[in-house]
Amino acid sequence: MTPRRNHLTRVPGLLYGGDWNPEQWPEQVWAEDVKLMAEAGVNLVTVGVFSWARLQPDADSWDFGWLDRLLDLAHRHGIAVDLATATASPPAWLVRARPELLPVTADGVRLEFGSRQHYCPSSPAYRDAAVRLTRALAARYRHHPALALWHIHNEYGDHVQECFCPASAADFRRWLRERHGTIEELNRSWGTAFWSQHYNSFEQIEPPRTAPGPVNPTQLLDWRRFCSDALLDLHRAEKAVLDEVSPGVPVTTNFMSMLKALDYWEWSRHEDFVSDDAYPDPADPRAHVNAAMNYDLMRSLKGGRPWLLMEQAPSAVSWRPVNVPKRPGLYRLWSLQALARGADGVLHFQWRASVAGAEKFHSAMLPHRGTASRGWQETVRFGTELRRLGEIAGSRLRGRAAVLLDWDSWWALELDDHPSARMRWPDLLRPWYAALYERGVTVDFVPPTAELDGYPLVLAPNLYLLDTVTADRLTAYVRDGGRLVCGPFSGITDRHDHIHPGGHPGPLRELFGIVVDEHWPIPDGATTVVRLDGAEPHTELHAEHWSEWIETEAAETVAHYDSGALAGLPAVTRNRLGAGSAWYLSCHLGAGPGPVLDLALAEAGAGAELPDLPAGVEATRRHADDGTGYLFLLNHGPHELRVPLPTPGTDLLTGTEAAGAVTLAPLGAAVIRLPAAQERP
Amino acid sequence: MTPRRNHLTRVPGLLYGGDWNPEQWPEQVWAEDVKLMAEAGVNLVTVGVFSWARLQPDADSWDFGWLDRLLDLAHRHGIAVDLATATASPPAWLVRARPELLPVTADGVRLEFGSRQHYCPSSPAYRDAAVRLTRALAARYRHHPALALWHIHNEYGDHVQECFCPASAADFRRWLRERHGTIEELNRSWGTAFWSQHYNSFEQIEPPRTAPGPVNPTQLLDWRRFCSDALLDLHRAEKAVLDEVSPGVPVTTNFMSMLKALDYWEWSRHEDFVSDDAYPDPADPRAHVNAAMNYDLMRSLKGGRPWLLMEQAPSAVSWRPVNVPKRPGLYRLWSLQALARGADGVLHFQWRASVAGAEKFHSAMLPHRGTASRGWQETVRFGTELRRLGEIAGSRLRGRAAVLLDWDSWWALELDDHPSARMRWPDLLRPWYAALYERGVTVDFVPPTAELDGYPLVLAPNLYLLDTVTADRLTAYVRDGGRLVCGPFSGITDRHDHIHPGGHPGPLRELFGIVVDEHWPIPDGATTVVRLDGAEPHTELHAEHWSEWIETEAAETVAHYDSGALAGLPAVTRNRLGAGSAWYLSCHLGAGPGPVLDLALAEAGAGAELPDLPAGVEATRRHADDGTGYLFLLNHGPHELRVPLPTPGTDLLTGTEAAGAVTLAPLGAAVIRLPAAQERP
């Protein structure tokens, strides 16, 4: 079967390659590079991410010659180019001419040149120069035959997520004016009657620099919103130039997995497709679970469309305190995992290992040791395998349950002076995701504005900040037959972070049929026993960090507290409403909400991708437009395992027919093509 | 029996209420507030603590209308008002007009507006504005019938305890001139011959900003003294206005329990009575012991006069990392504990829970859930109980032992570059206090200048900095029959933090009849065995963090080291001098100095408030002027306990007669009125 047209770019099949930083090497090395790329099956390279100083040697000079030669060379060898706008690291001459573009910390320290990402997001000087560079690049290369993709900037939000300089302050005031309209409205929204914080005018407002004590929480929340928007404005400015000057060429920027600083729901609206930089830690035995979660998010950001793994490490990274390499087989397995969850390509940082600079110890497709190295052999071997998988390009997978993710609520949840500082979104989310992962239930992430109808089950690990519109939509979803499971400390505040009146969970009280009398955080290290009421013998769970004194109104009790001050009170409740039901967990089941989840899954009729999946095996299924299925089976464990197959098919990695079951070696994998006829009976 | 006139204000009976911040609410809510206050028995509310921006919308405008209406409303409902001067949080317009009033850290960071307490203590701009506001409020409300009390500022020393700006530097130099007179005298006092630190003039002196290495310790000590004084000067400026404009109305400011930054002996001289903000942590099983200690200090600050618990939390606070609520019964028990140790009222932060701002998750008398909440029920129930206790207002209790507390010595003790950084005053004090608490011995705190005659036993957990006048007074106390027990690392330096000559403990050598050859700190985690010589079998204690190589001169050895480098040397000594005796502990018995204390208590004839007290029960006794006794019995434990009574009496909480013994439920309490005849036979 021929590779399907890749939906991301004009390059056929799955994408394979990495960041190519040829400015670090004499040009004679480039010839070896393209020869080896061909050997490895590389078909897309990212070029120019940090080339600003080379492209524009000073304010009035441009040097495109080397890049012309490079793109020509790539094109001659059949390698497409993801061309970066090169704006993430302004050159020294610009910084010294316009020092005010350097970012400033909350303590007032202006950060120095010498690293990267040294720019104030709100700096006109920086933005003008970045847009000028983008326009020059777009104009020069828009028609170059090697050009397959525009890569804007690099990892927005890495290193610098906020700036406290006067330019940022002015931009923050502009943003506040647009959001709040009048200073009276801002005073209301921020609750400035508290602690005598009333502002007479926008001019009196500054960023939340270091202050003597706790800062106004709505100011901090607006600051988080503003900082995401300020970076997005930069991105949109470059995107607008590319769309104008180089229409028809797709544009992306590399996201950083589940990053608190940037509201990727909003950001992804401005991407032609989503791409991600993912660096799971080989030293973490649970890294693949978190990776799956991030990949599910990336796929979900544009509603299930294929995405691109823009950067991963061939082996070790260099920025952790201790950087463990990938043991043999792990690189291949983890690369396949991205495909299993909807990626249409696997790119790397970087192609050839640097000999100097802050990332010289970061692994590369072509290591320091060169082609004799184990790393190079893995690069070539996986490139070969990837070509066998070309037909999956463009196929999609869809989750069997949805998880609500709302950056606004995340930001608000993690503000200071809350009942417990342990309530962090990732920590609340992970046990839920892990329990679903272990049960083989593929998950889509959805924003609060999403259509939920298609999902039998919706999970909301936390909805701290929740407006009544969303509450109404969740209620309607349940009334119409949906199953909603919601975690604790939800329905607390409105969009200004003001407490909803009438007791928690505010606008969700009727939906869940309960009222929270008081939050009851659990001290670090302690746990509270939670006992499932229906089970026999009563299953014992353990709440950590959080519990609540709740009273049921319409709801029934599913589990109760069985130790501590709340012993005997309800812990988990279910409220039947209309055709559906709404489950409320008043505690954080850090060690695993599995048993509660099992009840909800059963009620919702939502099941695993593949029944009887052995522990340690990850299974997902992509479908092509014609209905052909691609079953990914990944063995993350140290033992050989046998996985039963639903129907016979062909293992694309080996080209062999598979029926009944397949055997997976430790760290082994299979990608089984299942004919459309059997997939959609 | 009718409630006695409260000694603190014109309000009869015990005070009950909290911070009322009505500027956070529309006026229609006020009407509900006063209705509910009446239901709960509230008779005093604190108003205006953070109202500056509302009272003075800009430099030239005043808005008193809302406060007029509020005070009228309170008065109509029989609720007295503790009116704040509102100066703790200067408004934005003032900060932007006079940015130099913002405080500056030791690193030179000027802290930003957006929180509270954002003022430099030495700023003329801030002080002038604060005094102007105070004068305006005093002039307007001095005759208002609701006004019962003036509340200056708020929690001096919270968030900002020091400022390093030029204005502070100038004020520090002024203070140094006043203290030292000449630069020659300052050079002598600071020992500037060391490390070439000589100053030619006061103009060369700056605050102890961040320096390359250890800073001159006497400079640091003078800085601590100055910082306490600088805040006190601010306080005195407001107090002077109130005394002048609104004579006859009592004035207080809310202290913050045992706070290192402020010398409360000096501060309390300027208070009409002492009030305290106390926030024991419900997650700490020993919190009630520390609370008792702080309450004893508050009572002691003005020589045993009743004090006011100005703020406590009805349940959880919101500023700890994990904020555990008060389980049922704990709020009542801990409230009674304040009364048991001399308070004449129990107020709260705050009346109605905020919906916005940095303290919206702080518990309130009226929680977010409203009157349906458990919290409101506890508020009403305790208000009812409190009315039954009205007659105890004005009664007093006096300690059976005294504990010396000297802020000057505390500051000096905790300077850097000492033999051990583990010698912190609170850590040294707590084991002693706990041992006395467990033995039922009520304690008064006394300053080094106090009359000690009335106490059979005086404890000095540490007297690092000690002038010869105090040493002489302690010696006279012992000669005249007193018993003094002193902890290690005492008598080390004079008031300039210069080592007393001739070997430690300097001016106490003769009193204790010993000499310290060398300090012998114990590494973290290690302990040294200390064995009591008289006991059979020899009681084994364990020294942590500190021991000393001492030699006895006139003293006898009470206990000796029995392990480590000092094995065989004396550890605890007693020196009989005149009619008394002086005990010296050369080590820190962190796990409890109880056995040594038992010997000293026996010798001093100082005993418990109530004999045969079951473990976990706290017992104190207040006496009215007519001799009537009020025996407080508080069960801090989880089990029902039976407590024998000395004489029959009436339990004021239940109105029932009690004889022989009373039974206390877990977290239960009794307040037994003991007739004067039986109390003073």
Next chain:
Amino acid sequence: MTPRRNHLTRVPGLLYGGDWNPEQWPEQVWAEDVKLMAEAGVNLVTVGVFSWARLQPDADSWDFGWLDRLLDLAHRHGIAVDLATATASPPAWLVRARPELLPVTADGVRLEFGSRQHYCPSSPAYRDAAVRLTRALAARYRHHPALALWHIHNEYGDHVQECFCPASAADFRRWLRERHGTIEELNRSWGTAFWSQHYNSFEQIEPPRTAPGPVNPTQLLDWRRFCSDALLDLHRAEKAVLDEVSPGVPVTTNFMSMLKALDYWEWSRHEDFVSDDAYPDPADPRAHVNAAMNYDLMRSLKGGRPWLLMEQAPSAVSWRPVNVPKRPGLYRLWSLQALARGADGVLHFQWRASVAGAEKFHSAMLPHRGTASRGWQETVRFGTELRRLGEIAGSRLRGRAAVLLDWDSWWALELDDHPSARMRWPDLLRPWYAALYERGVTVDFVPPTAELDGYPLVLAPNLYLLDTVTADRLTAYVRDGGRLVCGPFSGITDRHDHIHPGGHPGPLRELFGIVVDEHWPIPDGATTVVRLDGAEPHTELHAEHWSEWIETEAAETVAHYDSGALAGLPAVTRNRLGAGSAWYLSCHLGAGPGPVLDLALAEAGAGAELPDLPAGVEATRRHADDGTGYLFLLNHGPHELRVPLPTPGTDLLTGTEAAGAVTLAPLGAAVIRLPAAQERP
């Protein structure tokens, strides 16, 4: 036998004394000082270290009278003077007149006066004033009969090792110009093609102030080099004045043991002899091993010439969090240890304990308690013993193995973004040194440029940064019959910190006959089993923090990994090359490389100073020019031990003859004079 002439100064015998800071005392105390010095046998005192403010009360005044009187007094009592240039702590008047001389942190905080060492190393204002003071002192005292030694400054690199002010920036640029010549060369060396860091001119370069992310590693490495040089320039400026004005008088400055900040190989070239400040921690049971290591370095810095212990503490210091004193006997033992490793004198900080200032709790030869104290008794007792050892002055000892130490490589090794942040030079070195120490093998440290021929064994715990010249020299050493043992992560980068091409260990590949495929850091807390192949049963070692995937080319495998991802691969290899052999350890054997070392020592024929040495006894041997041996035997353990003697001799400490064996009490010592005839048969 009469004391031999001390090689360091004109003072005969071993030097004994300490820092004398008489400006802290009234002059009448001086008379008592010199009387007590005579009693203690003090023959050299350090004067004036912090006297700048006293010597130069303001810009235009000098006050030498007190110092004249002091030096006359010392001379009259036969006490020689080590006269300090007093420049380490510029006085207040100078700081206020020239505030730009205060140092600035990487965050831009200008550090305040009030401590010491408050100067920017590159400040012309500071340097000019320091040179002026040095010249004034030199001119006045060059002929004073008490003057035995000049003491430049104090502890360069203490507190302030770097400054980020504009003057430092300018000096850094000057230094870079000198090092790199052109900006093109700097761009190449720094690898500025990475992350768009190209500089158009030196003017664009700033010090590595706090930046948003990782800073260019070569910039950081050059910064470390510059900072060591900037302080050395200061030192050389003072040295030049002394050499010019006061020729013939030896000059030194007090080093701070193995200090990362200063390249002491370079520094020691400018010393007339090496002196050291050493403060082993009595709370550390392994402190004496580290002390031995530091003393070996001090001896090695000038090729084995006697050195001076310029400062040690008689008992406790005051700058650790917990400062444990020296238990009885420890002071004597540790003082003898310095002599055992080549010191010709033992001086202290300080003579008389201060009563004020940041070091008042630092122990002194004359403690606060005065002559009644245990400390004073130890001072006098050891002074007496030291006189008995006078004849060892000038004798030398030479190591039986060499350890390579290269500051340049140390600095580069510890840069950020390496495979593991746990690879710190001291941590890599210590297990090797400890194993050698325990085997009684005395060690010399050598720079990479050293002649290695004389050593049968050379150890290189790490050679991360290694130029090809050094690699060639090491190879020649092995070819000529030497034995080289090298630790992991070696041969990685060249002098610009660029990766050597062709796979690690770069220019050492042929020497070791291996190639490193990939670094394989071990997570914290985990270990990997390493099994020695030749041993029976196979000895099991444990690698921590670091392992490597290596492949042998010419080398044979000495030990292999026996667990983890590398199980079965070689861990330790040996390559026979020419007449010698080269051992490569690919892992960090933190718990001790002893078994590997035993093999290498046996092969090299390098043995212990004394065979059959009981565990816990340190043995070294100094030799006078005439061949007389001095065998030091030091019992660091808590038990009495018996040590066999190689030949009969005289115990200089007791004056008794010793034959067969000597008995050492716990913390006991012997210094046996072995006649030259028997020493050199």
